[in-house]
Amino acid sequence: MEAPSSQPLNLYYTSQNQLGGLRNIAWSPHTNWLAFGAADGTVQLCDVVGKDQMHTLQGHIGDVYSVAWSSDDRLASGSADCTVRLWDASHQCAGHILRGHTGIVNSVAWSPDGKRVASGSADKMLRLWDASHGRELHTLTGHTNYVMSVAWSPDGRRLASGSRDQTVRLWDAHSGRELRALQGHEIDVISVAWSPDGSRLASGSHDRTVRLWDASNKRELHILQGHTSVVTVVAWSPNGHLLASSSYDWTVRLWDTHLGRELYILRGHASGIIGLAWSPDGSRLATASHHEIYLWRTNDWELIAVLNDLQGFRAVVRPQAIAQCLDRKRDDEPQRDALVEGRQPIICSSCSSVLPERQVINRRKRGLDYMICSHCGTRVSLLDNQEQQCESNGEVMSGSVQLASERGEQQSVQKMLQRKIDAQAFDVFLCYNGQDKPAVKLIAEQLKQHGILPWLDEWELRPGLPRQRLLEQRIAQIKAAVVFIGQTGILPWQRMEIGALLDEFIQRDCPIIPVLLPDAPNILELPIFLRGMTRVDFRVQEPDPMQQLLWGITGEK
Structure with missing residues (x-):
């Protein structure tokens, strides 16, 4: 713990910079200010409705993974530098630096009375702090892996993690x-979040589900399914009637918390969504x-403003995002009821994900009429409705012929893939750490859709056989x-595999491709030999x- 600095905050304008590396957002409980953490170690402040430029709070020396407002508009931030910092934004004074964690601080939260701060870390611990004196009160142990989220109950008597x-x-x-x-x-x-009345708890998971729990008897109330990738944040509306959830599937979903039913899907972001924040009155959602x-108006779910540089929010004249309202008349599978849109997107029929517009345009320019959905691996036609109709003048291929053509291509790919499987002719070795397995498996499935046979240990390593020998055999053949x-x-076991790859592949002049997954940090610590390699970045849509x-x-390009 360090005493507060007598110097004012380093608060300055950064109007020329582009927005990037966002990690988390939080809405002030009493003002129109949004705070968000960034990968460059800063906390950014932005007035949602005013003309003020962006303000920047500096101090952390690692990614800021979490920000939280107190009831009296102070800020707390948690960082990859293993510290929690407290800020008095209204008086432009830096507060305490809370030290004690030995891992990334993934989450911070203020108690309802503003007297204490809770933090959760990659060191598997929660810590409670006295906000006035910067003193540690308790260390909470019990988790056996990273603590990703902490939340106070509205009465301040309980914590959820x-x-x-x-x-x-x-x-x-x-x-x-x-x-x-x-x-x-x-x-x-x-992510975890308490309902405003403290009676229920919501949790979001890497398993793509949101779960609602009865906080009194600890009973599971609902399993909310619909997301097709990691659920990153869950947040209750101020009146407790709606729950918002965000995901790496590029969508935000709104749920009826009493019936456990999906009501709306918000689309438009061009990459995975990592933050949610309701305005204090519930009229807007960031x-x-x-x-x-993005800033959405909640009475009609219209996109009303966008912030993508450090010059502040700008109003949206022609919305480039859509809100999908789901049919609430049926109790089975949700159906489309209406679309509010500014452009017609290409939507995957299997998982309802919107295909990135730039990628769609580029593939059409190259004469390609299909695309593989990056979320579920489904082959999606890029032809519009008219092109897919059966035309009497013969200008457009009929729907049946088009379908037959696509089926023929798919069958050809599957036959080629089966021949590779039979011959154990793997195209590529996949090296990863266990924390990233769900994302890696999804990419592996997509590679198979393109006729590429990946070697993935979970699919290929037979239990009971020596792992190291089998790895070395495969590396020598791929x-x-x-x-x-x-x-x-990159974790220690992954570094061992990389070492084996390096020795073998340099001798044979084979490519080793670094791939950044959607949740990869902006500041990377890579082995020396990987730093000069051209990377593939799944955090962006172009290229x-x-x-x-x-x-x-x-x-082959």
């Missing part, structure tokens, strides 16, 4: 004693990807390798990362 150990845990906020572990999620729990923040880097970077990866593996 979500972890990569697949559990949600409840704690007594005064004694630090663990009360209960809620189990049900199949993979990491990324949604953030790594490079932009002509390309991919090294995946996610949020946690098309899947096409770049295929080019790297096959050598």
